[in-house]
Amino acid sequence: MAELKIELITIGDEILLGHTLDTNAHWIASRLTENGHRLRWISVVGDNASDLRHQLRRAWNRADIVLLTGGLGPTHDDITRPIIADFFDDNLIPNPELAERIRSRFVGRGLKPPPGCHLLAEFPSRATPMPNEHGSAPGIHYSLDDHELFAMPGVPVEMKGMLSDYVLPHLATIRSGVFGYRILRTAGIGETRLAELIGDRERLSPATLAYLPSVDHGVTLRISCTGADTGEIDQALQKAEDYIRSRVDSHIYAAGDEPFEKAILDMLEERNMKLALAESCTGGMIASRIVSVPGSSNSFERGFVTYSNRAKTELLGVDENLLQKHGAVSAEVAAAMAEGARLKAGVDIAVSVTGIAGPTGGTTEKPVGLVFTGVSDGDGCEVQRYHFIGDRDANRRRSAQAALVMLWRRLKDVLPQTGVKV
Amino acid sequence: MAELKIELITIGDEILLGHTLDTNAHWIASRLTENGHRLRWISVVGDNASDLRHQLRRAWNRADIVLLTGGLGPTHDDITRPIIADFFDDNLIPNPELAERIRSRFVGRGLKPPPGCHLLAEFPSRATPMPNEHGSAPGIHYSLDDHELFAMPGVPVEMKGMLSDYVLPHLATIRSGVFGYRILRTAGIGETRLAELIGDRERLSPATLAYLPSVDHGVTLRISCTGADTGEIDQALQKAEDYIRSRVDSHIYAAGDEPFEKAILDMLEERNMKLALAESCTGGMIASRIVSVPGSSNSFERGFVTYSNRAKTELLGVDENLLQKHGAVSAEVAAAMAEGARLKAGVDIAVSVTGIAGPTGGTTEKPVGLVFTGVSDGDGCEVQRYHFIGDRDANRRRSAQAALVMLWRRLKDVLPQTGVKV
Numbered sequence: 072m073a074e075l076k077i078e079l080i081t082i083g084d085e086i087l088l089g090h091t092l093d094t095n096a097h098w099i100a101s102r103l104t105e106n107g108h109r110l111r112w113i114s115v116v117g118d119n120a121s122d123l124r125h126q127l128r129r130a131w132n133r134a135d136i137v138l139l140t141g142g143l144g145p146t147h148d149d150i151t152r153p154i155i156a157d158f159f160d161d162n163l164i165p166n167p168e169l170a171e172r173i174r175s176r177f178v179g180r181g182l183k184p185p186p187g188c189h190l191l192a193e194f195p196s197r198a199t200p201m202p203n204e205h206g207s208a209p210g211i212h213y214s215l216d217d218h219e220l221f222a223m224p225g226v227p228v229e230m231k232g233m234l235s236d237y238v239l240p241h242l243a244t245i246r247s248g249v250f251g252y253r254i255l256r257t258a259g260i261g262e263t264r265l266a267e268l269i270g271d272r273e274r275l276s277p278a279t280l281a282y283l284p285s286v287d288h289g290v291t292l293r294i295s296c297t298g299a300d301t302g303e304i305d306q307a308l309q310k311a312e313d314y315i316r317s318r319v320d321s322h323i324y325a326a327g328d329e330p331f332e333k334a335i336l337d338m339l340e341e342r343n344m345k346l347a348l349a350e351s352c353t354g355g356m357i358a359s360r361i362v363s364v365p366g367s368s369n370s371f372e373r374g375f376v377t378y379s380n381r382a383k384t385e386l387l388g389v390d391e392n393l394l395q396k397h398g399a400v401s402a403e404v405a406a407a408m409a410e411g412a413r414l415k416a417g418v419d420i421a422v423s424v425t426g427i428a429g430p431t432g433g434t435t436e437k438p439v440g441l442v443f444t445g446v447s448d449g450d451g452c453e454v455q456r457y458h459f460i461g462d463r464d465a466n467r468r469r470s471a472q473a474a475l476v477m478l479w480r481r482l483k484d485v486l487p488q489t490g491v492k493v
Numbered sequence: 494m495a496e497l498k499i500e501l502i503t504i505g506d507e508i509l510l511g512h513t514l515d516t517n518a519h520w521i522a523s524r525l526t527e528n529g530h531r532l533r534w535i536s537v538v539g540d541n542a543s544d545l546r547h548q549l550r551r552a553w554n555r556a557d558i559v560l561l562t563g564g565l566g567p568t569h570d571d572i573t574r575p576i577i578a579d580f581f582d583d584n585l586i587p588n589p590e591l592a593e594r595i596r597s598r599f600v601g602r603g604l605k606p607p608p609g610c611h612l613l614a615e616f617p618s619r620a621t622p623m624p625n626e627h628g629s630a631p632g633i634h635y636s637l638d639d640h641e642l643f644a645m646p647g648v649p650v651e652m653k654g655m656l657s658d659y660v661l662p663h664l665a666t667i668r669s670g671v672f673g674y675r676i677l678r679t680a681g682i683g684e685t686r687l688a689e690l691i692g693d694r695e696r697l698s699p700a701t702l703a704y705l706p707s708v709d710h711g712v713t714l715r716i717s718c719t720g721a722d723t724g725e726i727d728q729a730l731q732k733a734e735d736y737i738r739s740r741v742d743s744h745i746y747a748a749g750d751e752p753f754e755k756a757i758l759d760m761l762e763e764r765n766m767k768l769a770l771a772e773s774c775t776g777g778m779i780a781s782r783i784v785s786v787p788g789s790s791n792s793f794e795r796g797f798v799t800y801s802n803r804a805k806t807e808l809l810g811v812d813e814n815l816l817q818k819h820g821a822v823s824a825e826v827a828a829a830m831a832e833g834a835r836l837k838a839g840v841d842i843a844v845s846v847t848g849i850a851g852p853t854g855g856t857t858e859k860p861v862g863l864v865f866t867g868v869s870d871g872d873g874c875e876v877q878r879y880h881f882i883g884d885r886d887a888n889r890r891r892s893a894q895a896a897l898v899m900l901w902r903r904l905k906d907v908l909p910q911t912g913v914k915v
Contacts, residue, residue, distance in 0.1 A: 085705050087532045088674065089523030090715065093515060096537075101511030110509045112544070115518075115535035118703065122533070129551075144706070145685060180880050185685040205883045226706060228887045283512060348777075348798070354784025355770075355777025358798040362776025365852055365885055373804035376770070376780040376796030378789070382838070386795065386808075416804070430787055463787055 075242070077103065078112040078134035080126050082141035082151060083225055087117050095140050095230055101283070106239055107250045107295055118142060120150050127158050135218060136242065138234075141225030143208040145190050151222055152211065156195040159213055166194040173207045201237045205229045210237065219245070251304035252295035253312055257322040258331055259476035262290050269318050278311035287468035288331060289324075289476075324479060331475060332364045338482045339370035339420075344448075346478075347416035348374040349387055349408040351399065352426040352442065356471045372418045377408065387411030400425050402443050402454045409445035410452055420448040420481070424474045428463045440466050444474040446481050453481065496672060496719060497664070499525065500534040500556035502548055504563035504573060505647055509539050517562050517652055528661055529671050529723075540564060542572050549580050557640060558664065560656075563647030565630040566613075573644055574633065578617040581635055585615040591622055595629050623659045627651045632659065641667070673726040674717035675734055679744040680753055681898035684712050691740050700733035709890035710753060711746075711898075746901060753897060754786050760904045761792035761842075766870075768900075769838035770796040771809055771830040771845040773821065774864065778893045779846065794840045799830065809833030822847050824865050824876045831867035832874055842870040842903070846896045850885045862888050866896040868903045875903065 079099055085091040093115065100110045114130065116122040123142075130137045142151035156163050170192035177184040191208050194200055201210030201221065206229040211222040221238045223230045257265065262284045272280060275294070283291040294311045298304040316323065324334045339346055348358050348371075358374035361367050375386050380399055383389040388411045389404060397403040408423035426442030433439035440459040445452060457473055459466045501521055507513040515537065522532045533556065538544040545564075552559045564573035578585050592614035599606040613630050616622055623632030623643065628651040633644040643660045645652045679687060684706045694702060697716070705713040716733045720726040738745065746756045761768055770780050770793075780796035783789050797808050802821055805811040811829045819825040830845035848864030855861035862881040867874060879895055881888045 083705075084703055084717075085713075085715065086519075087522055087535065088526045088715070088717075089519055089521070089532075090526075090676070090713070091705065092519045097508075097511055097514045099511070100509055104510045104512075110511070111539065113509065113535075113537035117533065144704075176882065180882060185683075185689070188685065205887055228883065228890075232884070281510070283510075350777070350780075352784070353781070354789075354793075355772070355780030355796055355798065356784075358772075358777030358800075359775070359781050359889075362774070362778075362798075362800065362850075363886060363889070365850075367776075368800055371776075372801050373808065374777055374796075374798030374800070376777060376784075376798065378780075378784065378796070379794050382795035428784075428787075464785065467781075467785070 075136055076134045077110050077136040078130040079138045081115045084117045086115050107252045123154050137220045139222040140230050143224045145188055161195045161197050163193040164196050166192050169194055201233050203229050204232045250297050251308055252293055253308050254327055255292040255323050256325045258289035258324050260322045274314050275311040278307045287472045332360050335479050336364050336367055336370050344419035345372045346370055347372050347412045347418045347421040349412035349423040350376050352428040353424045353467050353471045357474055373416050375412055400427055400437055405443035405445035405454050406452050409447035413447045422446050422474050422478045424470050426470050428466045442470045444477050446477050497558055498556045499532050499558040500552040501560045503537045506539045508537050531672050545576050559642045561644040562652050565646045583617045583619050586618050588614050588616040591616055623655050625651050626654045671723055672719045675730050676749055677714040677745050678747045680711035680746050682744045696736050697733040700729045709894045754782050757901050758786055758789055758792050766841035767794045768792055769794050769834045769840045769843040771834035772798050773847040774850040775846045775889050775893045779896055795838050797834055822849055822859055827865035827867035827876050828874050831869035835869045844868050844896050844900045846892050848892050850888045864892045866899050868899050
């Protein structure tokens, strides 16, 4: 029942030079944790054959599972494939099936396969290719002596697809001991306050609880447990989930992997309501989050990115006098934007945001980070005021989340679904 | 004149669990690079004595300079100080001067020194304390056998102060060799095609070139070089940059850290042009990228997220017959959206996107990933067709980038700035 020892090797000068923040490592660590694994080491080496070779040897010796990202592409600084093959005393041989897959990716889009792309089909003879849904370079999987190595591309979308579709399912099959977890997703409440409300962790035993906060998508709760069989684990997890729900159920929007936007769109669909958005400082970020959900067109009608005052007046009918009197960043304008968006779009509910994202544009009275969100529906209009303390990006992300939380609460508490129970 | 070999050890479970993005490592790497050093290894270990001991031994063996962050505080999981002392066969002894410094920090702010804070003044007998301007825990500096170890707190503000005020000045006195780099940013061209155009890498010698691709922000080129002095390096970097520019200059939008959106906004401002956006499948993503730049309000007037056909007709004046005849995802509708956005917003230039992001909604004739982008200005209207192969998120990101590339090219090639040379 020993835990798998997992090491991640990230390859890339760009990280060591400080050009790129290693978000891949962070994403991989999060996904492993969510799936009940624990990353034990992260090692970053440059595009340097000798350093990679040394790290590979060390990782293979100390870890059960070695994950690599980076250096799998077709250019000269992509050294991972030959070095891995060499490390396992293996050869790169042309793989016709891979060559055809790579060629057809280009041809299928009416493109000529670029020179050098045939190199990608030279594959270690004893490894298994991991399919790459989002790019040309296949991943490399070696399974030897109860050890596993998974080499993935460094391009985030390619790495993410491969980890989700291949590596995590594979790890689930070789896990030692029975392990289970459940995910509960919360919105609109911080980690500290959640911990206060949940209180005594002993009540959850034998399950344990982890808080996974994020700057702009709420706090995720992970309940996990190890045991003799799945029945025993399910029982322990259910007991812990029941207890947690008895304390903080009103803050939980979903169980499992469902994103917040999806939960909101489902609620809109259940209520047969259409949504419009009016965004100023978030500048399309809320719309983009909503549209990230497949099928969002069922409930999302349109968005207004009214960045200028003229746009607020022309598109949303916000009174110029209101803008003059209270300023664009005010409760009054947030309300007028939400109402205007709802009426102009001819929809059932609309959400607005106006704020000062920074770094400039703040005053003593209206500092950077001051944000108003509004929601308007047939029953009325609500406005909330926030003061975020972060950089432009963080303030915009938090504003978008705050607006979505407001919409969610309005749907949940004020506009309960009629007919069917939610 | 060998380059100093520098290793950074980051200590903290929160990074391995994916709760915290390791921004300390990124900041340290950037500052080292700016100061002509190069970080060779980053190793992340948990709050685990055995793993830290092993990593310390390895780092001390392979690196000239070992930097550590984390675990210097007064709580039970702050294990760094005793482990370092033990590693150097040293003892922790009470240091009255440090004790007084720590005590007076609290007393000076009218606070009672917390219990446990006296532990911070138990310091390795052969190390030098590094002053902490922003917190209680002093840093630890060992200098032994031409090797240096600098242990800093994990709290970003404390670490940053110590690195800037103590570590970097110290490294400057023991530097051997100089390192320099330049960054060129490209858009609208892939890594493979760039490599083909640039051709023979020998022409860049003694500088070297790295390609840093990203799915949705273009390929970054990094030219780097090591040499005897900064003059020599500048010359080599300039030679390499000149050569690269002679091959691919038209694909380079900026040198240095400038984001693509910023380059586009600057071009709009130079031309005194106002921008509007009409987005369907990207759903506000382009607007959000534009608004991420401080001061974007100077040139960005508004955005339309016309997700429904009704919104396309009502807000942009797209002819219903056109939508019926060609479908919403068509060159004709992309053109009508761009023209409509420009005219309705009363601006100089507008960009449109319409496409099928997937995973559903595709047909044989119009498959998932089919995207049209349009740009309209006083001189006319252009449309381009793309077929992306990715998931919903990747297709949307690539669509947003394609639209921005089209706008950038239009500004650069068709609407050159009048008066001042671009």
